Amino acid sequence: MSLSVGLNCPACGGAIKVNEGEHVLNCQYCGSTLWAEGDAGVLTVAYKNMQDRDGVLRATEQWWRKGLKARDLRKKGRLLECYPIYLPFWSTVTRVAGWICGYEERTYQDRDGHSHTERIPKEEMVLNDYNYTNIACDPGDLGIKRLRNIGGEASFADFESIPTFESTTSKDDSVNGSKEKALQDARRDAGVPHVTFEKVTIIPKSISQIYYPVWVVRYSYGERMYMATVDGVTGNVLSGRAPGDPLYQSLAVTGGTSLGGLIAAAGLIVGAGSDDGTIMFGGVIVGLVILGVTYMFFRHGSEIIEGDFEDKKMKNPLKDIGIELGGLRI
Numbered sequence: 001m002s003l004s005v006g007l008n009c010p011a012c013g014g015a016i017k018v019n020e021g022e023h024v025l026n027c028q029y030c031g032s033t034l035w036a037e038g039d040a041g042v043l044t045v046a047y048k049n050m051q052d053r054d055g056v057l058r059a060t061e062q063w064w065r066k067g068l069k070a071r072d073l074r075k076k077g078r079l080l081e082c083y084p085i086y087l088p089f090w091s092t093v094t095r096v097a098g099w100i101c102g103y104e105e106r107t108y109q110d111r112d113g114h115s116h117t118e119r120i121p122k123e124e125m126v127l128n129d130y131n132y133t134n135i136a137c138d139p140g141d142l143g144i145k146r147l148r149n150i151g152g153e154a155s156f157a158d159f160e161s162i163p164t165f166e167s168t169t170s171k172d173d174s175v176n177g178s179k180e181k182a183l184q185d186a187r188r189d190a191g192v193p194h195v196t197f198e199k200v201t202i203i204p205k206s207i208s209q210i211y212y213p214v215w216v217v218r219y220s221y222g223e224r225m226y227m228a229t230v231d232g233v234t235g236n237v238l239s240g241r242a243p244g245d246p247l248y249q250s251l252a253v254t255g256g257t258s259l260g261g262l263i264a265a266a267g268l269i270v271g272a273g274s275d276d277g278t279i280m281f282g283g284v285i286v287g288l289v290i291l292g293v294t295y296m297f298f299r300h301g302s303e304i305i306e307g308d309f310e311d312k313k314m315k316n317p318l319k320d321i322g323i324e325l326g327g328l329r330i
């Protein structure tokens, strides 16, 4: 079943009427050249590539210098490839309207030291349009799943010179995925901790397609291969993999291990001299946590990863540990 959604300009969001048999048209609001694809007439815009090879390489070199990447990357990094491609994205607008009701729990202590839990009722009206972009093909190892920027100069002129990836994911899947995501975001925005009643309507308002220019840079450092992608409109680095710096890593390992060991030892010493076993236990736990963080950093710090990669969580070992600790309720 095909979902009925509005035809809107992918560049400015204006509602557009497409006459039968018409494929190329100009948006009456912003003037963008648009392409109406297929019978359903999904409107497609392509943004002009504004970057050249030199600019892309400069952006990559600047990115090499940021963060904990290997300090000799500029010296040892060897460029292997640098080329632009067009990636297709679905752009959706989804409206969520309705009510989310429930309560918030607050605990307080009375004069006698008894704690009481009070339920404060909450009724939140929800009315929001959520705009998402989703890559419409398999992004492979590029680390790009959505767009950070959805503007640019609309033009199909580069289509002859820049390789274009075909859309391989379905429009309906994208609309349905956006509906699920919009509901989750609406619940989060409503901020009702305990939901008892919910009546919301999720309306897919529009879907369009954006072809976006992205530069792929592949380089080597020592024996290993790395990559980066650069936004063809803004010139910003979108995603990438780079070697981590061994010095930063060993510093973190040495510092982390000593600190972890010290705290664990202090916990044992202080704990042994007191009746309270929790101090000893607490010290050992804190020490172990620091050791764990150090280990995660050492293990994953050898590669710096930025972008929408599946294994992106390795990028921030501290956050990872935080999640695990949350699960353990320490």
Ligand SMILES: [Zn+2]
Residues within 6 Å of the ligand: 009, 010, 011, 012, 013, 014, 027, 028, 029, 030, 031, 032
């Ligand atoms: Zn427009």
